[in-house]
Amino acid sequence: MSIVEKIRERSSPLLMHPAIFVGGFIFLGMLFGLQNWITEHTWGYKVNLFLLLRAWIVQYFIWGVICWLIWFWLGRSIQNAGLPWILTRLIPLSALVSVGEEMVWVLCFPHLPLGMHMSYWQRLRFELDGEIIDNFLIFWLVIVLFRGVDYYQRYREKEGAAAQLSVQLAQAQIRALRMQLNPHFLFNTMNSISSMMRIDVPAADIMLEQLSSLLRITLERGETQLISLSDEMEFMEMYLALQDRRFAGRVRQEVRVDPALHDALIPAMLLQPIVENAYAHGLSRLDRDGVLTVEVGRERGRLKVTVLNTGVGLNPAPRKDVQSTGVGIANVKNRLRLHYGAQQSFSMYEAGTHKVQVTITFPLQFSVNPTPTLTGYGV
């Protein structure tokens, strides 16, 4: 790894960028210098502010450079250090750095302390007397900072990974739920066609054509999770036509969609299990005059879907095939929860005698790029 690359790598997070890191130290030095000057001033001593600032800033600049170099060469080891490494390496290093820093500083200011004419070693001893504890403190604080940076980075990484994982999980779940729907629906319809074949061949032929159209649409849609309401309703209309044929004249279907919502987004295949449920547990028990109403509208900025069917109410005499109940409905609930979290609602209740209503609401969103016009004109 080239030195430039390594510098770039060690400059993350932003706090550890050399300019910012050393700059931070210089700022700290400036504050201390200012504080020093104010203290001297209040006690009545006249000290040159410029000289004081220079001394403090240089002191902390040296600290900044040394610490960044330590980070550059030893940062990883410090972050991963165990007790033996701390005892055998860091403690000697702390002594070395604390003295070394002072040595450089004393070299930079040969005329300090003012008015005393001493040799380099005398001056160094003088400064170390007053500052060695401070120096150790600074060194160990910086070591703590390095470790803190590491903990913070790991925490962020972990958090990011967790968020990504939960998104992936949700998507996988939604995909699995959709995969469940298609075969379920497909085999049911094939079964109807199979029974229709014995009584009415042309009708079976028509159902086969309708099923092909439904499959064609589903395949084209692929794994898209949210589709426009007009696409979902097109699918629903075809499904309703199939059901209408199965229940020849026994059920009156009513579909009402607010035209302003054709481009609203809805989870694909959301309505079909609900309508299937309405037929399976309500409408199929009627000999005639069944009513199924599907309504899509807007209510306080939310999309509201209601499916109402006549038949028997909720929880009638338990049937043996109770196991089959609710797979589709549970699927719908799960998908709503995965898509919209707490912002959706699903309720199923008796709306009058022998009527069951399902109401779903979720946030109203519109597709950003609606399906392009595919209409062709000509002769």
Added chain:
Amino acid sequence: MINAVIADDEVLARHKLRQLLREETDFDIVGESATAAETIDLVRLTKPDLLFLDIRMPGMDGFDIIGALSADADFVLPRIIFTTAYDRYAIRAFEIHAVDYLLKPFTAERLHSAVERAREQIQNSAQTTSPNGGPDPADSPYTKRIVFKSRGRILFLHVSDIRWIGAEENYVRISTESESHLLRETMTRLEEKLDPQMFLRVHRSSIVNLQYVKEVRTEKDGEFAVLLANGQKIAMSRSYRSRIQGWLQR
């Protein structure tokens, strides 16, 4: 008598077509072919009026076959009804003036409507005796047919089959005798494409086919409404009233 050729590489598919076409008493199936080369030879030999053509064939696809046939300038192409399991060629088929585009599996009813259309076109071209069937369609700036997808099918809809058109926000709903189709289209764009001799905009959000207008009546509240032959009532706004009055005086 209408002479037809069936081109499809699958025996069962040809068999189904042959069987369903037995219902059409004026049809004579003069041959069947299973490959592109066979089809070209057969069509050149028998000069049929109508060709049922599968798009995916061994050798060449359906469009290549048409290309090969029309390479000979003197040869009059038969009318073509495509039969295929794929919907992605529909626009191309539409552009080469195919009569219809049947998605497999299709019902007897759907085939019948395609055959009706073909019969109509063949008879029209026989009357005008011009080799390519009537005046050049490019003469008219208005569309005669619309192609679109609705409920998993491809429709080559003749505008004369449209009863009325209603606006629904960014969409329009086209109603025919038995069905309605939702299209992503604007009223203005559609109005521009439609022949004003045939269609009239009676409201900001509705266009009617004059062919099916039974009467224009005044409602009790003084508003006007257009009544279609099937009993459907469509509101008419004042601003568009003068248009229909102009038309009534014609």
